[in-house]
Amino acid sequence: METNKSYRITLRPKKEESLKRFHPWVFSGAIANREPGLQEGNVVRVFSANGEFLGTGHYQEGSISVRILSFSDEPIDVDFYSRRIASAYRLRRIIGLLHAANNSYRLIHGEGDNLPGLIVDIYGKTAVVQAHSSGMDADKEMIVEALLEVLGKENLENVFYKSEGTLPARSAIETGDRYLLGGEHVDAVALENGLKFNIDWLRGQKTGFFIDQRENRSLLEKYAAGRDLLNMFCYTGGFSVYAMRGGARSVHSVDSSSKAVMLTDENIRLNFGEDPRHTSYAEDAFKFLKCASTDAYDLIVLDPPAFAKHRGAINNALQGYKRLNLAALEKIRRGGLLFTFSCSQAISKEQFRLAVFSAAAISGRKVSILHQLTQPADHPINIYHPEGEYLKGLVLHVE
Template sequence: MPTYPQIILKPGREKSLLNRHPWVFSGALEHEPGGIAPGAVVDVTDASGRFLGRGTYNPASQIRVRVFTFRDEALDADWFRQRLREAEGWRRDLLPPDTNAFRVLFGEADHVPGLIVDRYDRGLVVTFATAGADYLREIILEALIDACRPDWIMERSTGGYRKEEGLPPRVEAMYGDVPDEPVRIRENGHAFLVDVRAGQKTGFFLDQRESREALGQMARGRTVLNAFGYSGAFSVYALAGGARRAVTVDLSEDAMSLARQNHEINGQAVEPADLVIADIFNFLREDKTDFDLIVLDPPAFAKSKAALVRATRGYKDINWLAMRRLPPGGLLFTFSCSGHVTADLHRKILFAAALDAHREVQILRILGHGLDHPLNVYHPEGEYLTGFICRVGE
């Protein structure tokens, strides 16, 4: 087994690793050797030299080391193959059989920091979010091909994490013939088209599977507004669940085209007025349709702690507008996909919105990540999606 450079912690700073938290911050370090390439594998020891964990190192990040394992084992292709097989195996066991798109591996939640792997039928979309995952890219690619047996692999390494890690964005085909046309997937028996090359996130919001299913179960007889609708997935579930009408609103013309196609391949007839290209804040103020179920699934308003105050105001305003539009007994599905907006803060935002809207609001159900986006109990920072089903009263 290879030997790795040693990162030594200050006395008394080993507690978080003993508690299996995978991040080591710069302030905890007593000694870090020079000349280590960003992303290279290192060992972390306490002040006495006791081995604590093995992970990847980035001198440009406040998170100096991201720990992959607390065991003395090589981080080689075999190690990654084992992780991938385990991660995909239990997901296939638990997900519905009529679903062929899901998250295969979710970073720290699956003990592989910085690596995101999503399956879309016979192919994979992969994100290398950190210097460590990027450094191990070729080893990981070998493991992906062996463990997951994909026809193709598309890399979509973009976003704020890459920038924070000192990495440029990278979007390219890694393996096989990546389709130029949208890939057709199935989720809970519904069909969707996914643009794996240029769609939002990795092409589809896989983390909302269970929330869409919940909406489908409550939509019967209702007129539904799907705000920030993107591919129209919530609307597809709503109509399949017996909704009278589903209106999808998004700023993107491409998103509305994709939503229309998704309705068509599910045999759902929709009118042009049901696919609206508009700013949702203006739409909620100006449109006169009587909606009795509203879905708010906005993009991350708070992409950093510095943006949290303004983001909180935005979340409050959109929920206030929705509450004012709903009749007594109307349902509100409201989400935040920002890790900086905790479930507790999200509740406080709903409280403030309800108070200003002069409406009674009951939380019927708490929503979150789908089961293929697990939360590592030792890494609470991995929680980013919070949601509530609310009943809006008088």
């Protein structure tokens, strides 16, 4: 396939330092000149004010104007994507994710795999591709070709492109969610650590499942025996399913979405049949906690959607985390365990921990941190891009 034409971008004086430290973003305010004809999604070569080459990337209108794909002067073509995807695939083998009991994992995690703007999740023989930049949208056919080259036709039968909710409005309208490969007789049941999950990549959130909580679900399973679990914001019921296998005495799954509750119920039945230990509720989380009986639960999971989508929402988000954790701390039984999370990229570990500390102080209860949690190894964090560390979690013991 022909290599994309590249355009030249020149930075303002002294705006090249972050790129020399291998940070993969160029902000709009750093750009002095753009070559005529440049459009969203085009490949650009970035130069300093002194004419020094700095990197090659995708251009997009907005605050982040360039996402750097390579700090070398090389073409962005199928071979480029094949090399990057092959490197990511080798890492997943090293991590130990590819085995008979597990066929769901994140293959490409944006900046963490040196492909900013691209997410690829694998569910069995289906890849769900999500573009977060116009450039990745423009390159989607090359990405599919590279995926086939690396994974092989025997391991990849379907590629579903799910980017309507992540692309700029114009690109999303032009693209639409659809199969780029296969799409007939698709098996939508994936295995995670021996447990089965229905994956709704057509209409579900993100790529259909929150793979990033895999290791944290396994940790909860170890603590679940004989406990009464409340799983707030359950979505597809991942924590509930693991707790059931771990021997929980009762499991209550709560989500404001009736569709999410239906998915949770399906996944419980898929693994355990009609099990009387499980009950689901389509209700608002705060209202449910307010009405819950005191001492009803000795294991609570709080895994809400991102409260802060951008920096302007940080203060309101922190208040939300404080209120939510206070409500749980006021209800949990003595000796109970609280698994609490934030997936807001704009919220730092320190800010989240301070919000939980404030809730604990107001509750007046004795609280100890047992575990500090983060995203799993198939969601790697580029050391030059600390913003990639988005998932924060704490496991608290409450007296």
